[in-house]
Amino acid sequence: MADMNWPKQGTAAVLGATPDRIDGIAKATGAAKYTYDITPDKMLLARALGCPHGHCQITAIDVSPALQVPGVVAARALKNVGAQVNWEGDLVAVVVGETEGAVAEGLKEIKFAFNPLDVWVDDSDLAGAEKAGRTQGAGDNTKLDNKDIKKPEEQDAEFKRLLDECKKDGAVVEGEYGIHVITHMCLEPHGSTCEWEGDKLTAHLSTQNVSGTAGQFATPLQIAATDVTVHCDYVGGGFGSKFGADSWGVVCAQLAKETGRPVKLMLDRDLELKNAGTRPSGFIQVKIGANKEGVVQVWDSKHWGTSGIQGGPVTQGVIPYVFDPPNRRRKSIGINTNAAGARAWRAPNHPQACAITQVAYDDIARALGIDSYDVFLRNLPTVTNNKAEVYKAEMEIAAKLMDWRKKWHPHGKGPAKGSVVTGLGMAIHTWGGAPHSSTCTVKIHPDGAVETFLGSQDLGTGTRTVIAMVVAETLGLPVDAISVNIGSSKYPTSGSSGGSTTVGGVSESNRRGATDALNLLLAKVAPKLDAQPEDLEAVKGRIQVKGNTAKGLSWKEACGLLGMTPIEVQGNFQRGVTQTNLSSNGVAGVQMAEVAVDRETGVVKMLKFVAVQDMGLIINRKLAASQIYGAVIMGIAAALYEERIMDPTTGKFLNAELADYKLPRLGDTGQIVVELYEPESEYNRGVVGLGEPPVIAPPAAIANAVCNALGVRVGTLPMTPKRVLDAIAKAK
Amino acid sequence: MKNFEYAVPRTEAEALGLLSREWGETEILAGGTDLVGLMKKMIVTPDRVVNIKEIPTLRGVSETADGILIGAVTPLDEVLDSPLLDDFPAVKQAIRGISSIQLQAQGTIGGELCQRPQCWYYRNGGGLLADRGKLVASGDNRYHAIFNNSGPAKFVHPSRLAPALIALGAAVRVIGPKQDQESLVPLAEFYRVPRDDNQRETVLAPSQLVTHVYVPWLNLHSATYEVRHGEGPDYPLAAAAAALEISGGVVREARIVLGHVAPTPLVSGDARNALVGRSVDANTAESAGAAAVAHATPLSHNGYKAQLAKTAVKRAILLAAGLETGGF
Incomplete structure (x- = not known):
């Protein structure tokens, strides 16, 4: 019988190799059809109207004038008179028409009036928000080494005593740090094209949750x-x-039903940014104390931020990030702002937590004049995930790739060339990444063709x-012999792509399904070869007696023994239920940045970035590296460029366009060096998710590098020229 | 965008005949890199769009007796590639700064000079002057003007070529409103600060058209320096162009023009005065930069731009003189 477990490291035929994406050509040539590309015959276009004010009560809404515009087919209000709107851009009406021009003119004709209410959008100003x-x-949450101290006033005194002790013997830093709200900035906005056949709905939805969204349409539409x-x-x-499915997805389906024609409703860029997802901000005041070696003894912080109208900050459980010193107190406050609710953003909470806390650790290095590397190293015994040894090994690799020891200089003490100074910074991160539940159907046809089906998606x-x-x-076959079918909710259920769960999940179900299918085939082949099924193996396109190329059949010949009926089996993995050696949970990761800063302009340039990452067993080294390159670029964006900017009076999201929303271009990323950390100990853990972890540490690592270059902390991210110049001016 | 009538004239005369006498009724389309976005957001909603890109006389770079003539619809990359402009580095540096190959290939020199402000209050539907400047004054003005901002207009002029061309003494040929009317307007006099929402950012009337840019041959040392947040096509935070007449190692005459700091490109007499009669080195460039921003009047959130403008002036002067800038 074929063994379900992964082959031993170094013996796999396909795993760990670097084949191109099987859909790479389709994507690169435009043959791949994204949701936005779906245009059924007789399709109508729909667009939404966003509320122009950040907080108001609707006094009038009338879509009937839109219906007078030639080419407009339908229009509907999405809110009633008297309703309160809590953010600018909230969808208040929608118009459906034959052409873009008709819809635009229809939207312009809608009568909409409101009474403005108080607006609050400043999430950095805690006093103002209060x-x-x-x-x-x-x-x-408070944790003290001395567990007998429980009364709040005694705890206050103990934190003061601990900090005083550090001040005497080591260093205390009182810092303020922050990172602003950013958006998801999906290049393809949210939306769908919906079409009905009788009472059956097909929703072409731009989604990372193919298997989980059918019900989200069905319930509000009152269908099964x-x-x-x-x-x-x-x-x-x-x-x-x-x-x-989103409210506008359901509206799209309703309008398709109402008009009897397919309807496409994709959000405009500005409405996309205003409605369809942001990452909460994080701002913090910290008192951190360390001994003279730089080992942190005490952490005392208050942090705040906004997740929009819901008003939640970064969860306090990840403060400080990865490290947990013996004495630690943290308090969190949410600010309710007139903005749409945040959505999960790649590694929720972690990038912000890393960016506002590991900078304080670096400031301890600055205060003590110790190499930042040593401060991180000496604090590894306090990491919360039992991965101190993995971090240590990854730090050594990263330092070598960065040439850290040679390039390092104390903060602000490096050589200057004209007005340009350079610096190094680092940060570490952690993530779970256990696989999601996944079911697939694997079929082996009598002609040797192999296909697999599952309701998964390719999020990138x-x-x-x-x-x-x-x-x-x-199955011992080449990669191009496998036909992969994903992207339909009618396929077997597979989890949503969130939490770095997809590669693990689909690997689990497909390894299981393919192994079971192979065993059925081996049972058919065994008598033909005068062997027992457990004596057979599938290698290099053949079914043969193990190690004996002379005694075997080609894959096609073997499948021919199936007669007229294909083999069809289901591979099934249920998270938390299925016992498995194929996958695991939990990663570390070390990143280092080298930057140059022009002190006269405040412009920061990335010189080099090193990312060392473990992820258990690596399925495809090129895809894994690509994930990390993308994540690092996204991290550079948050460190240096992107933020949501709101008008304080009207609550308007001022930079909700690609022209105004700053993002790095390829010329801004510098050299990115990716190292996949996969010793046997990691390989033997099986697959662990990778999508999120490498996006976590870049902002902190880059902030620390800028501080190392300047000798001045730029407290708030992104580090725009304005903030860099303001920080330099303040330090003078 | 709303529906509109589309006209493609083949001659200057035809084009003039298609333009309305009222702002807003017709818009001129060249490369479209700015206009199309404005139309999609319904910031401008013309009844007729007049595409002038098919008028053959408006395209190309040629030499005249005393200068260079560039047709208004000549794409920026053609200007960049033209050897006739090799001795005007300020122009080529400004085009290179646009970075995006798409914008360089699609955008035209006339359109670049006539593009509309990027002010986010304007682009979000607040009107060109954003409630007579009140939205900008009380709002987020980190990218707005630090000069000439006491009136309602607080945007910065977006053109990246205008500072260089003004420094080089360029002019634009303007035709209309009547069929046989034409004039040569010095680019330094082309821009103006609008006082109300019915005015625009240039002296053009609605039925006038820029057909050519003329750059005189004055044997100047020139350079453009833009402070850019990143390497992308985003607009600079501040910029300056310098054109210097140098003989015997001494600056005999200078024109220093700041960009992205005022509602128009801004000629700095103070910077000129700090420079003329001296040789160019880091100190004189620094004092010219300081002089250029000495009278800046920043808004609530853009004080940092004075430092950027000062640095841009200093570095443009150093570059024009063939010296190192000491920065990126």
Whole structure:
């Protein structure tokens, strides 16, 4: 019988190789059809109207004038008179028409009036938010080495004593740090094209949750989930924001029903940014104390931020990030702002937590004049994930790739060339990444063709290629012999792509399904070869007696023994239920940045970035590296460029356009060096998710590098020229 | 965008005949890199779009007796590639700064000079002057003007070529409103600060058209320096162009023009005065930069731009003189 476990490290035929994406050509040539590309015959276009004010009560809304515009087919209000709107851009009406021009003119004709209400959008100003009544406690937690101290006033005294002790013997830093709200900026906005056949709905939805969205259409439409097909072959970015059918998806389906024609409703760029996902901000005041070696003894912080109208900050459980010193107090406060609710953003909470806390650790290095590397190293015994040894090994690799020891200089003490100074910084991160539940159907046809079906999606990870490689490895076939079918809710259920769960999940189900299918085939082949099934193996396109190339059949000949009926089996993995050696949970990761800063302009340039990452067993080294390159670029964006900018009076999201929303271009990323850390100890853990972890540490690492270059801390991210110059001026 | 009538004239005369006498009724389309976005957001909603890109006389770079003539619809990359402009490095540096190959290939020199402000209050539908400047004054003005901003207009002029061309003494040929009317307007006099929402950012009337840019041959040392947040096509935070007449190692005459700091490109007499009669080195460039921003009047969130403008002036002067800038 074929063995379900992964082959020993170094013996796999396909796993760990670097084949191109099997859909790479389709994507690069435009042959791949994304949701936005789906245009059924007789399709109508729909667009939404966003509320122009950040907080108001609707006094009039009338869509009937829109219906007078030639080419407009339908229009509907999405809110009633008297309703309160809590953010600018909230969808208040929608118009459906034959052409873009007709819809645009229809939108312009809608009568909409409102009474403005108080607006609050400043999430960095805690005192102002408190005064405006926009704050709420979001949890606190205290841990003291001396567990006998329980009364709050005694705890206050103990924190003061501990800090005083550090001040005497080591260093205390009182810092303020922050990172602003950013959006998901999916290149393909949220939306769908919906079409009905009788009472059956097909929703072409841009989604990272193919298997989980049919019901989200069915319930509000009052039809059975079995009457809904969600289809998505390719999705142009999700990053955690595309798990739902969304209210506008349901409206699209309703309008398709009402007009009797397919309707496409994709959000405009500005409405996309205003409605379809942001990452909460994080701001913090910290007192941190360390001994003279730089080992942190005490952490005392208050942090705040906004998740929009819901008003939640970064969860306090990840403060400080990865490290947990013996004495630690943290308090969190949420600010309720007039902005749409945040959505999960690649590694929720972690990038912000890393960016506002590991900078304080670096400031301890600055205060003591110690190499930042040594401060991180000496604090590894306090990491919360039992991975101190992995971090240590990864730090050594990263330092070598960065040439850290040679390049390092104390903060602000490096050589200057004209007005340009350079610096180094580092940060570490952690993530779970256990696989999601996944079911697949694997078929082996009598002609030797192999196909697999599952309701998964390719969020950018290369899901199709991963599946093909796992099945090919299992069946001893080349990757291109496997036909992979994903992207329909009618296929077997597979989890949503969130939490770095997809590669693990689809590998689990497909390894299991393909192994079971192979065993059925071996049972057919065994008598023909006068052997027992357990004596057979599938290698290099043959079924043969193990190690004996002379005693075997070609794959095609072997499959010919099936007669007229294909083999069909299901591979099934249920998270938390299925016992497994194929996958695991938990990663570390070390990143280092080298930057140059022009002190006269405040412009920061990335010189080099090193990312060392473990992920258990690596399925495809090229795809894994691609994930890390993308994550690092996204991290550079948050460190240096992107933020949501709001007008304080009207609550307008001022930079909700690609022209105004700053993002790095390729010329801004510098050299990125990726190292995949896969010693045997990691390989033997099986697959662990990779999508999120490498996006966590870049902002902190880059902030620390800028501080190392300047000798001045730029407290708030992104580090725009304005903030860099302001920090330099303040330090003078 | 709303529906519109589309006209493609083949001659200057035809083009003039298609333009309305009222702002807003017709818009001129060249490369479209700015206009199309404005139309999609319904910031401008013309009844007729007049595409002038098919008028053959408006395209190309040629030499005249005393200068260079560039047709208004000549794409920026053609200007960049033209050897006739090799001795005007300020122009080529400004085009290179645009970075995007698509914008360089699609955008035209006339369109670049006539593009509309990027002010986010304007682009979000608040009107060109954003409630007579109140939205900008009380709002987020980190990218707005630090000079000439006491009136309602607080945007910065977006052109990246205008500072260089003004420094080089360029002019634009303007035709209309009447069929046989034409004039040569010095680019330094082409821009103006609008006082109300019915005015635009240039002296053009609605039915006038820029047909050519003329750059005189004055044997100047020139350079453009833009402070850019990144390497992408985003607009600079501040910029300056310098054109210097140098003989015997001494600056005899200078024109220093700042960009992205005022509602128009801004000629700095103070910077000129700090430079003329001296040789160019880091100190004189620094003092010219300081002089250029000495009278800046920043808004609530853009004080940092004075430092950027000062640095841009200093570095443009150093570059024009063939010296190192000491920065990126």
